[in-house]
Amino acid sequence: MSNTLSNPNKDFFQNVYEVVRLIPKGRVTSYGAIANYLGAKQSARMVGWAMNASHRYKDIPAHRVVNRNGLLTGKHHFDEPNQMQLLLELEGVKIVQNKIQQFEKVFWDPEKELGLP
DNA sequence: AGCATGACGAACA
DNA sequence: GTGTTCGCCATGC
Numbered sequence: 001m002s003n004t005l006s007n008p009n010k011d012f013f014q015n016v017y018e019v020v021r022l023i024p025k026g027r028v029t030s031y032g033a034i035a036n037y038l039g040a041k042q043s044a045r046m047v048g049w050a051m052n053a054s055h056r057y058k059d060i061p062a063h064r065v066v067n068r069n070g071l072l073t074g075k076h077h078f079d080e081p082n083q084m085q086l087l088l089e090l091e092g093v094k095i096v097q098n099k100i101q102q103f104e105k106v107f108w109d110p111e112k113e114l115g116l117p
Numbered sequence: 118a119g120c121a122t123g124a125c126g127a128a129c130a
Numbered sequence: 131g132t133g134t135t136c137g138c139c140a141t142g143c
Contacts (some may be wrong), residue, residue: 031125035138043138044125053125057120067125 027108037110070103
């Protein structure tokens, strides 16, 4: 078969999606935290890239993933730029100027919550 | 093949 | 605290 897409990243992508799905409602995490949990903290960009492709899947709460500053950098990648903030606010996350308030309070660290792999 | 870009992050000035 | 630079690696031209 034409396994032109048989890259090792496929597993990496799936791992990212799995972690994102585990993010509790009303909580958020960062690209770096996910990358760190997957043992690739130096490749936080790949997590971002994985999220870009996550639109092909439906059960990926991509709105719960922000950068380490709690900034909604990925909002422009949703159908509606307002979608990300709206979904978060519906879950009780306060946002002002694309910035999550009390970020440390709603931050969900997979390595801490799920335990070290 | 090289060069630019990107939903990031850390280091440095 | 802000702005710049570098590392990461996949994708597009």
